[in-house]
């Protein structure tokens with residue numbers, strides 16, 4: 001039988017063509033397929049590997065060699081300390097989105113109850129991070145993808161947060177319109193699609209609905225801001241994740257709808273302006289009929 005050491009060496013060699021870090025990827029595939037921790041893998045390198053497990057390693061490796069992103073190969077990925085199920089129905093949670101979580105948590109005091117909102121929840125990553133860090137809040141999370149909501153449901157159950165994270169199917173804030181009027185809102189966070197259509201091809205493994213922000217990337221964010229203007233009461237902190245080079249334009253879009261708002265921009269760990277934040281206040285009246293249209297292509 002082949003040993004863990006031999007398998008590891010072989011995986012590292014073969015992953016070199018696709019992986020930036022073949023050593024790390026080899027270990028992640030091995031620990032997943034053998035259902036052991038990395039510490040166990042390193043502690044017992046001579047241990048023989050069961051042929052059924054070897055076949056599973058080979059299957060995962062073949063998927064990776066076809067170019068499938070590692071999180072989809074493994075079927076799970078870590079975000080903010082949570083191990084989340086990920087399938088091709090959801091965006092792979094990114095480390096830069098932890099900046100969005102941090103920004104929102106600064107606005108939500110530790111012991112409060114009340115409601116936070118996560119728009120475009122995908123795997124549930126942001127909602128879970130918020131609910132995990134603030135044990136008395138409720139999070140209402142929306143998504144336009146039923147398949148993504150099913151994955152979010154599993155992740156929420158995995159962390160036993162079912163009673164504090166409520167999922168809604170629908171367009172941006174619209175499924176929550178009644179709750180937004182009647183409940184005290186702690187914060188609204190949104191990591192919406194913001195990749196310009198022409199750049200989505202290089203992220204082909206991930207769902208287009210999670211990425212495609214129209215010609216300049218800001219189509220969905222503008223529609224969200226229209227809804228925020230029409231549906232959110234004054235005084236609600238709102239945080240939007242944005243792409244590289246978009247923070248200035250998104251800040252201007254905020255000011256067009258909320259002229260009195262102080263807009264802040266927070267960089268991610270790489271120094272890229274990543275989260276645009278503002279407090280809803282007095283705002284210009286828009287045309288609700290036009291701005292609340294759920295037509296994503298308009």
Ligand SMILES: C[S@@+](CC[C@H](N)C(=O)[O-])C[C@H]1O[C@@H](n2cnc3c(N)ncnc32)[C@H](O)[C@@H]1O
Nearest residue numbers: 091093120121122143144145171172191209210
């Ligand atoms: C960039 S992903 C973010 C996923 C997750 N929040 C995260 O940070 O990993 C955007 C999510 O927004 C959802 N979405 C796109 N358009 C939407 C809309 N009009 N209303 C609600 N959700 C939408 C997508 O299905 C996708 O799950």
